[in-house]
Amino acid sequence: MPRNPRRPRPPARRALIAGVLTVALTAVGASAWALDRYVIEHVEISDVSAYEASLSATPTSDATTGSTTSSSTSDAVVTATSYESDGAAITISTVTTGTGSSTVTYYVADVVLSDATSLRSAFAQDAFGLNITENTSDIAADNGAVFAINGDYYGFRDTGIVIRDGVVYRDEGAREGLAFYRDGTVEVYDETTTTAAQLVADGVWNTLSFGPALLEGGQVVDGIDSVEVDTNVGNHSIQGAQPRTAVGVIDSNHLVFVVVDGRSPGYSAGVTMTGLAEIMQGLGATTAYNIDGGGSSTMYFDGEVVNNPLGKGQERGTSDILYIAG
Template sequence: MLRLFLTGCLLALVTACATVAPPPPAGWQALAPGLAHRAWSPWPDSDVQALRVDLQHVRVTQSPPAEAGQSVDQMASGRGALASINASFFDREFRPRGVTVTEGQPWPALLKAPASAKDPLLACDTQCVIRFDAPPTPEPAWRMAVSGTPWLVRDGHARTAEDDASCANLCAYTHPRTAIGLDASGRHLIVLLAAGRRGDVKGLTLAQTAQLLRELGAVQAFNLDGGGSSTLLIQGESRLPRPFNEPALRRVANAVHFVAP
C-alpha cells in the first residue's frame, strides 16, 4: 500500500512539473507562463521588441471578420489577452490578404483573392506550422490561419540584402515591422516588432528583420503588415513606440492574440 501511495505521488509530481512552463532563456523577461518579452537596440538607430510564445502554455487566436476596420486596442476579441499584434496586409475595405481563418471559419476575402494563396502563412490546429506552399483554400482542421509576405527565414536560411533588392520599397527600405516565426521544435513562436519613422529610429529592412529572427531561434518566418500598422499590446497596453506622423493606433483588418489556455 505504501509503495502504491509513493508511486502515485511521484506520478502526480511528474505530471505537475510537465505542466509548468520552463523559465525563458537569458535576456528574456517572463510576462506570464509561456510568454516572454525582450526589448533591445541591435543597431544604434533601432528599437526592437520580441515575444517568445510557448505553444504548450499559450493559445494563439485571431480576431473575427466583424472586427475588421478597428484598431487592435478596440477589438473585443483581444480583451484579457496576454499580448496582441497586428496581422495581415489589407485593402481599403479591410479585407486581409491571403488565407485567413478565425475559430475554424475562413474569412470571405478568400473568395475574392485566390492568387494570394502563394503568400506564406501560419496555420494552427493542435499545433502551429508555417507554410510557404499555402493552398488556395484552408485545410478543414485549421482553427486559425494568418498570411503575410514575403518570406524572411526558410529552413534556417535568412533572406539577405540581395533578396531585398527585388522589392526595394517594401523590403530594402527601412520601415516599422511586424513579423512572426517558428523555432526548430515547432513549440515556440518568435514574434518581432520594430519601431520606425521616429527621427533617428527609421525601422528595419526585411533582411535585418530576418537576421534578428534567425538569431532569436526562428527557422521559418515571414513578414506581416508593418509601417503604421505595426502594433504590440501587452495586457491591453500599447508598447511599441508609434511613428511621429501617426501617433494613434491604425485601424487594421485583423489581429493575432496570445491568450492563456
C-alpha cells in the same frame, strides 16, 4: 432686322469639350470606385464572435504574472518581462541597438503555447469584410487579450486565404501564406496550390496572407528586399528601412513575434526586410514570415501598447490581430 443665326461650334471645339467631360466623369467614377474599394466599410459578417461560437468553442485560461529584468551587452540594451498562464508562457523583451540615426528599437515576444489553439485571431469591430479597422489595442481589449500583435491587414485586399480560429473566411489564393496548424507546426505555403477547405481538413487553425517568407530552414531567403506584396491601388512599397512585424518559429508550439519601430531617426530608424530576417535568425527562428508593417506595427501586452508606433505613440487602425487571451 433679323438676328444672325447661331454659328455651329467647330468640330474640334466640340471634341475638346466632349473630351474634358469624359475625363471629368472618368475621374469622378475613379474616385467613387477608390472610395468604395479602399475607404467605405463592406461588412460580410457583422458578429464574428457569434459566428465562430456556433462552429467552435473558445478556450479559457487562468493567468499569473512574472517579473521584469534588464540586461545589456556591447551591442544592445534588453529589458524583459515574463508572464505565464494555462495557455502560454510569454516573455516580452525590448531591444535597442546602434547609435544616433542608426539606432533601432524592437520588441520580442517569446511565446511557448500549451496548445496551438491558444493563439487566436480577432477582427476589428468583431466584423469581417473590407476596410473595417480598429486599433490593435482596442481589438485586444475587446477580446480579453494579454498579448497581441497586428495581423496581416486582410481587409485591405480581397485576395488571399483567410482562415481564423479554424473558420474559413476567404478562399482566394494569391501569394505565399503562413499556416498555423492545430498540432503546433507552422509552415509557409503557396496559396495558389491548395484550398481553404483542404487546409482546414489538414488541421490548419490560422493563416496569414502577406509575406514574404524571411527564413527557410534557418537561412535568410534570397531577394526579399525587392518583393512587392500587393500591386493594387493604394499599395505602398515595403522596401527600405521600415517599421516591421514578423512571426518566427523556433519549435513546435514555440513562436517568436517581433515588432520593429521605425521612421524615427535617433529613436528607431526601422530595418530592411533582410535586417528583419537577421533579427529573426538571431532569435533562433528556423522559419519566419513578414506581416503588415509600417504604421500598423503594434505589440500589445498586459493592457498597454509596448512599442512606440512611428515614434509618436499613436496607433494606426488595422483589420485584425493575433492574440493570446489573459
